[in-house]
Amino acid sequence: MKGRSPLVSQDLVPEYGLMAGAEFVLECDNLRKTFDGRVAVDGVSFAVAPGEVYGLLGPNGAGKTTTIKMVCGLLQADEGVITIQGHRVGESVEHKGLVGYVPQDIALYPDLTARENLRFLGRLYGLRSRLLTERIDEALELIELRERGDERVDTFSGGMRRRLNIAAGLLHHPVLLVLDEPTVGVDPQSRHAILEHVHGFSEQGMAVVYTTHYMEEAERVCNRVGIIDHGRVIAEGTRRELVARLGQHDRIELEASGDLEHLAKACRDLPGVEEADTAEGKLHLIALEGRKVLPAIVEAAEHNDVSLSSIDVIEPDLEAVFLRLTGTALRE
Amino acid sequence: MRGPLVIAGKDLRQRFRDRSALIIGFVAPLTIAALMSFAFQGVQNVHATVAVVDLDHGPIAAAFHRAVSSPVLEQILTPVPMTSEAAARQRVKDKTLGAAVVIPPGFSAAASTSTPKSLTTITNVNATIPAAIASSVVSSFLAQLNADRLSVATAQAGLPASPAQTAQLSVLASRLTIPVQPVTREMNAHPLKTISYYAPAMGIFFLLFAISFTTRSFFVDRAQGLIERILAAPIRPTEIIVGKALSVFVYGTASLAVVALTTTLLFGADWGYAPAAAVVGLALVASVVSLTTLVIGLSRSERQAEGIASIVVFGLALLGGNFVFVSAEPAFMQRLALLTPNGWALRAFTDLATTGGTWSIIVEPVLAIAAFSIVAAVAGALLARRAVRA
Numbered sequence: 001m002k003g004r005s006p007l008v009s010q011d012l013v014p015e016y017g018l019m020a021g022a023e024f025v026l027e028c029d030n031l032r033k034t035f036d037g038r039v040a041v042d043g044v045s046f047a048v049a050p051g052e053v054y055g056l057l058g059p060n061g062a063g064k065t066t067t068i069k070m071v072c073g074l075l076q077a078d079e080g081v082i083t084i085q086g087h088r089v090g091e092s093v094e095h096k097g098l099v100g101y102v103p104q105d106i107a108l109y110p111d112l113t114a115r116e117n118l119r120f121l122g123r124l125y126g127l128r129s130r131l132l133t134e135r136i137d138e139a140l141e142l143i144e145l146r147e148r149g150d151e152r153v154d155t156f157s158g159g160m161r162r163r164l165n166i167a168a169g170l171l172h173h174p175v176l177l178v179l180d181e182p183t184v185g186v187d188p189q190s191r192h193a194i195l196e197h198v199h200g201f202s203e204q205g206m207a208v209v210y211t212t213h214y215m216e217e218a219e220r221v222c223n224r225v226g227i228i229d230h231g232r233v234i235a236e237g238t239r240r241e242l243v244a245r246l247g248q249h250d251r252i253e254l255e256a257s258g259d260l261e262h263l264a265k266a267c268r269d270l271p272g273v274e275e276a277d278t279a280e281g282k283l284h285l286i287a288l289e290g291r292k293v294l295p296a297i298v299e300a301a302e303h304n305d306v307s308l309s310s311i312d313v314i315e316p317d318l319e320a321v322f323l324r325l326t327g328t329a330l331r332e
Numbered sequence: 333m334r335g336p337l338v339i340a341g342k343d344l345r346q347r348f349r350d351r352s353a354l355i356i357g358f359v360a361p362l363t364i365a366a367l368m369s370f371a372f373q374g375v376q377n378v379h380a381t382v383a384v385v386d387l388d389h390g391p392i393a394a395a396f397h398r399a400v401s402s403p404v405l406e407q408i409l410t411p412v413p414m415t416s417e418a419a420a421r422q423r424v425k426d427k428t429l430g431a432a433v434v435i436p437p438g439f440s441a442a443a444s445t446s447t448p449k450s451l452t453t454i455t456n457v458n459a460t461i462p463a464a465i466a467s468s469v470v471s472s473f474l475a476q477l478n479a480d481r482l483s484v485a486t487a488q489a490g491l492p493a494s495p496a497q498t499a500q501l502s503v504l505a506s507r508l509t510i511p512v513q514p515v516t517r518e519m520n521a522h523p524l525k526t527i528s529y530y531a532p533a534m535g536i537f538f539l540l541f542a543i544s545f546t547t548r549s550f551f552v553d554r555a556q557g558l559i560e561r562i563l564a565a566p567i568r569p570t571e572i573i574v575g576k577a578l579s580v581f582v583y584g585t586a587s588l589a590v591v592a593l594t595t596t597l598l599f600g601a602d603w604g605y606a607p608a609a610a611v612v613g614l615a616l617v618a619s620v621v622s623l624t625t626l627v628i629g630l631s632r633s634e635r636q637a638e639g640i641a642s643i644v645v646f647g648l649a650l651l652g653g654n655f656v657f658v659s660a661e662p663a664f665m666q667r668l669a670l671l672t673p674n675g676w677a678l679r680a681f682t683d684l685a686t687t688g689g690t691w692s693i694i695v696e697p698v699l700a701i702a703a704f705s706i707v708a709a710v711a712g713a714l715l716a717r718r719a720v721r722a
Contacts, residue, residue, distance in 0.1 A: 072564045073563075073564070074560055074563055074564060093566045093567065093568055094566055095566075096564060096565055096566045096567075097565075097566045099564065101561065101564035103557045103560060103561055103564075104557075105556060105557035106556075106557075107556060107557035107558050107560065107561035108558075109342070109346065109558065111346055111349065111350070112342075112345070112346065116342075116345070120338065120342045121561070121565070123334070123338040124335060124338055124339075124562060124565035124566075124567055125565050125566065126334065126566070168561075
């Protein structure tokens with residue numbers, strides 16, 4: 001786990017500043033959380049440096065949200081330690097001022113205007129009078145909603161609400177921004193805008209934790225990715241590092257009609273095929289030198305009365321890594 | 333204190349922008365109090381106009397006329413002499429008269445015989461109060477008459493008399509009155525006007541609805557992740573509870589103050605000594621705050637909160653006497669009313685209005701409300717803290 005040098009500008013964190021010598025903004029060490037005996041997070045460790053976007057990638061229920069709720073002080077870890085800029089989470093509520101939390105749900109008051117929502121949340125973080133007004137203007141400018149700042153949130157489109165939801169987490173200029181699946185349910189244009197914003201935050205030196213189950217988002221926006229499944233981080237690294245783990249493996253994606261589950265089972269027995277799983281009407285395979293096993297796959301499809309409509313052999317990517325590591329395709 | 337103030341400020345902004353909250357807190361109590369006041373006007377004015385149809389014209393009929401015209405009855409009964417039973421019956425039917433009493437021909441003469449005649453009371457089932465008054469007066473008169481007849485019979489038994497002496501005894505007896513007459517003295521300095529009861533009753537009833545919409549909004553906020561977002565700020569769970577409580581307190585105080593002022597100025601309601609009434613009002617609002625916290629603590633979801641809040645609101649209103657005069661309820665219901673903060677508050681407001689008293693009147697009610705509030709607040713704070721974190 002390599003960290004970058006501290007890059008967060010003093011302008012971004014005037015209230016708190018960086019602790020001298022702190023290499024990471026966030027450090028999670030061996031976090032564990034159970035709910036009624038069910039293990040939700042099991043020994044999760046990771047660290048995020050200033051200016052870094054760290055992606056927590058995993059399917060729904062993998063433990064992403066539980067992990068970031070512990071980071072934000074919303075849940076108490078059963079075991080493990082979290083420090084933010086050297087402040088241990090849970091010892092006081094003051095550390096929360098270092099974190100900007102953007103929840104998965106659009107947590108805004110629909111009957112208040114955008115400005116009123118931001119003013120309320122800004123005040124909770126201790127912002128006052130002119131500084132608060134400046135920060136609200138700055139946030140609305142950033143998400144291109146300044147003109148509509150005095151309109152009620154319930155008149156906004158889904159994408160506008162998503163952007164405002166993010167802006168609300170930035171008002172107090174946190175050193176760590178935690179985004180929990182910020183693009184769920186938004187149109188491609190808004191998704192693009194959100195990802196651009198996240199990229200911009202990291203360029204300004206902010207540390208970002210970004211949870212998603214969208215592979216392409218993780219690939220596009222995250223400097224490092226932790227793949228989380230069943231409450232454990234099963235792999236971590238840059239995209240290049242993770243993909244390198246696959247070696248000569250390729251990902252094969254088949255669109256077909258027929259009994260795909262049956263075909264997946266048949267494919268698992270083929271030489272060279274290491275993983276096979278179905279998701280969203282497609283068959284996903286991990287195979288050593290994918291092109292060489294294609295004839296056998298086509299034959300297996302014919303044998304199982306599955307009609308193929310397309311076959312893609314994809315260069316190793318995070319999707320392939322996930323499939324290789326977990327044996328299952330990542331479902332959206 | 334920053335967090336609670338910010339949260340309370342935001343809640344109040346939403347509350348006063350919400351039309352339904354304004355209607356429940358301000359318009360509804362005024363409207364319902366006024367309507368209740370008009371509806372129960374008849375209960376307050378216990379009076380009947382009763383026809384007396386004298387077909388006898390004898391000495392006992394004359395005694396009846398004197399009885400119903402006596403100053404003792406003038407506040408509750410106005411007799412109207414009539415000559416025709418049919419006409420009287422028609423007017424009672426038309427409700428232009430409350431009831432009628434018919435003295436049959438030969439009533440006086442028959443009174444001194446062994447076969448006396450009856451007085452007939454004509455009533456309308458839709459005019460229960462005049463009917464009750466007329467029946468009561470007739471029963472009272474007949475009781476007197478029977479006592480007289482017993483006196484005459486007793487005199488005759490001791491001294492055999494001629495018919496002329498018997499008639500004379502009857503006349504003398506009819507002038508007698510029962511020696512002990514009940515005298516009613518009102519304990520209070522001022523009679524309680526209906527609006528003076530229903531103004532605080534409705535003000536309190538709709539104030540209780542603050543429990544309902546505050547708990548509901550809490551669980552809506554929680555479901556939408558807003559409570560979690562607030563908790564992500566440097567805010568403790570207790571600060572959220574205090575903020576919510578503060579907003580209920582301000583809203584409740586404003587609602588009750590507006591109802592008190594408006595009903596006093598527009599409808600002539602009497603809330604008694606204003607500073608003492610204000611203290612009772614504040615104590616009551618504090619108890620509503622405590623109850624709100626308790627309901628939040630007891631609930632797990634919006635639906636559950638709605639159910640529990642409805643039970644609390646209507647249960648308290650029914651027990652506390654917000655719908656009907658507590659004094660008209662059975663004794664055990666009157667005792668149950670004293671288990672509720674609204675029952676104590678209503679008692680304090682009516683005592684202030686009727687006795688003209690000041691601070692001494694409210695000591696007991698305020699202490700009772702405070703005790704209730706403390707118990708509810710402690711239980712609520714313990715439970716609600718968990719609800720905030722859930």
